[in-house]
Amino acid sequence: MKRVVITGAGTINALAHDVKGTFEAFREGRCGITELDIRDKDRLSIQIGGQVHDWDPEARFNRQQIALYDKFTQFTLLAGREAVAQSGLNFDGRLSYEAGVVLGTAAGGVNTWDDNYRTVYEEGKNRVHPFVVPKLMNNAAASHLSMEFNLKGPSFTVATACASSNHAMGQAFHMIRSGMTQVMLTGGSESMLCFGGIKAWEGLRVMSRDACRPFSLNRNGMVQGEGAAIFVFEEHEHARARGAEILAEVVGFAMTSDASDIVMPNKQGAARAIAGALRDARLNGDEVGYINAHGTGTAANDKTECAAVADVFGPHADRLMISSTKSMHGHLIGGTGAVELLACIMALRDGVIAPTIGYEEPDPECALNVVPNVARDAKVKVALSNAFAFGGLNAVLALKRA
Amino acid sequence: MDTVEDKVIRIIADQALLDPSDVTPASTLAELGIDSMALVETIFAIEETFDVSVPFNANEPAASQFDISSVGSIIAAVEDLVAARA
Numbered sequence: 511m512k513r514v515v516i517t518g519a520g521t522i523n524a525l526a527h528d529v530k531g532t533f534e535a536f537r538e539g540r541c542g543i544t545e546l547d548i549r550d551k552d553r554l555s556i557q558i559g560g561q562v563h564d565w566d567p568e569a570r571f572n573r574q575q576i577a578l579y580d581k582f583t584q585f586t587l588l589a590g591r592e593a594v595a596q597s598g599l600n601f602d603g604r605l606s607y608e609a610g611v612v613l614g615t616a617a618g619g620v621n622t623w624d625d626n627y628r629t630v631y632e633e634g635k636n637r638v639h640p641f642v643v644p645k646l647m648n649n650a651a652a653s654h655l656s657m658e659f660n661l662k663g664p665s666f667t668v669a670t671a672c673a674s675s676n677h678a679m680g681q682a683f684h685m686i687r688s689g690m691t692q693v694m695l696t697g698g699s700e701s702m703l704c705f706g707g708i709k710a711w712e713g714l715r716v717m718s719r720d721a722c723r724p725f726s727l728n729r730n731g732m733v734q735g736e737g738a739a740i741f742v743f744e745e746h747e748h749a750r751a752r753g754a755e756i757l758a759e760v761v762g763f764a765m766t767s768d769a770s771d772i773v774m775p776n777k778q779g780a781a782r783a784i785a786g787a788l789r790d791a792r793l794n795g796d797e798v799g800y801i802n803a804h805g806t807g808t809a810a811n812d813k814t815e816c817a818a819v820a821d822v823f824g825p826h827a828d829r830l831m832i833s834s835t836k837s838m839h840g841h842l843i844g845g846t847g848a849v850e851l852l853a854c855i856m857a858l859r860d861g862v863i864a865p866t867i868g869y870e871e872p873d874p875e876c877a878l879n880v881v882p883n884v885a886r887d888a889k890v891k892v893a894l895s896n897a898f899a900f901g902g903l904n905a906v907l908a909l910k911r912a
Numbered sequence: 913m914d915t916v917e918d919k920v921i922r923i924i925a926d927q928a929l930l931d932p933s934d935v936t937p938a939s940t941l942a943e944l945g946i947d948s949m950a951l952v953e954t955i956f957a958i959e960e961t962f963d964v965s966v967p968f969n970a971n972e973p974a975a976s977q978f979d980i981s982s983v984g985s986i987i988a989a990v991e992d993l994v995a996a997r998a
Contacts, residue, residue, distance in 0.1 A: 577953070637959055640952035 520592025523737030560735025560840025580619030614674030614698030616844030619646030675847030735840025762791025768902025799890030805834020937984030
């Protein structure tokens with residue numbers, strides 16, 4: 511089995527348009543959740559979100575590209591360019607056949623669906639722009655990333671709701687580990703902050719109107735975010751031979767299905783995924799210093815997740831740190847695991863644990879070290895990233911300090 | 913007021929990223945660098961501008977009633993569609 515390392519990272523999210531700015535925000539415990547700036551906001555009962563502000567696609571893409579790129583694709587390409595630039599890789603030669611893309615997105619081009627439904631339903635028009643289908647399809651971002659960088663190996667998109675990115679990165683990890691590919695661009699993207707995208711979530715009655723406060727007794731729901739994060743996963747020897755800077759090593763991955771409920775989380779399913787990732791990485795629980803929680807800020811998720819962590823780690827659950835950065839960037843749905851992997855890299859590499867902000871009151875059902883409100887310095891050897899999706903599909907990644 | 917010809921040339925020039933003065937009725941779409949994607953966008957723009965429905969099937973461009981062999985043939989076809997609408 512091959513070893514797999516991360517040699518590039520890129521992102522755009524509510525906190526910043528790059529990794530450096532996102533790390534700064536994590537360190538400062540800054541909140542990126544604001545009043546939404548979208549069409550027909552007055553008809554929404556939820557008016558906040560982790561929205562990407564000051565986004566100027568014309569500065570990044572030409573007119574023909576914009577005609578084909580939904581916002582979730584634009585976010586992906588921006589993050590992908592940052593990640594590839596950092597890796598220093600070039601895919602002109604033989605490597606292009608041994609490199610691919612696996613991305614996660616829950617819903618793909620939601621803004622494109624939304625805009626064009628308006629055209630035909632609200633405005634009553636009988637024709638839409640010819641590129642609606644290639645723009646909204648869930649694999650558009652993966653395909654454009656492959657075209658931008660000449661990646662000709664296995665490429666596809668994974669959709670497992672809020673676990674999409676973790677499932678995608680798990681696939682990329684498996685492909686390199688098994689020797690199928692040398693390099694994979696992986697991560698995820700979501701752009702659901704439009705009228706229809708928020709209206710759909712409102713229906714579930716799980717959204718907070720004021721803030722995302724994971725693990726806090728007074729938490730009152732999740733807050734949607736948007737953006738992308740893309741990573742370069744590379745076979746260890748390949749990276750070492752070219753003297754690449756290694757951000758972290760991916761050492762384990764596991765996925766489970768609750769097979770119980772379409773929306774309610776399940777402690778056993780989550781615990782099996784966490785324990786499975788440790789087993790896959792051949793790690794003992796007490797080696798884990800940090801967990802980036804799924805931590806949505808809903809009553810159900812946070813207590814179930816804490817119970818699962820307590821079950822898996824026993825007494826060590828009280829010693830490790832667990833935080834939810836969704837309190838800062840919101841829940842990026844299918845893109846969330848990718849942005850959250852950045853917090854794991856920061857913990858391993860910089861020794862800084864991103865906090866859970868908005869934390870106001872301890873909840874006896876979430877009695878773990880949730881790094882409330884202020885970042886913490888700590889030397890961490892192993893970090894986990896949890897994602898537990900609607901539909902009961904769980905995916906957990908294990909990362910190790912390079 | 914702009915004629916149908918002026919408007920069609922402007923649409924095609926816009927897709928070809930050219931100045932309208934570089935597009936003449938004798939030009940062919942291939943000469944102008946209009947590929948299949950730009951062609952469907954051109955047809956969409958014609959339909960939007962003139963409020964007509966263009967009988968064009970991208971699977972079989974040659975079999976369509978809409979003649980795209982040159983800019984001039986497109987202009988003539990659009991003039992027919994506009995006349996039929998009136």
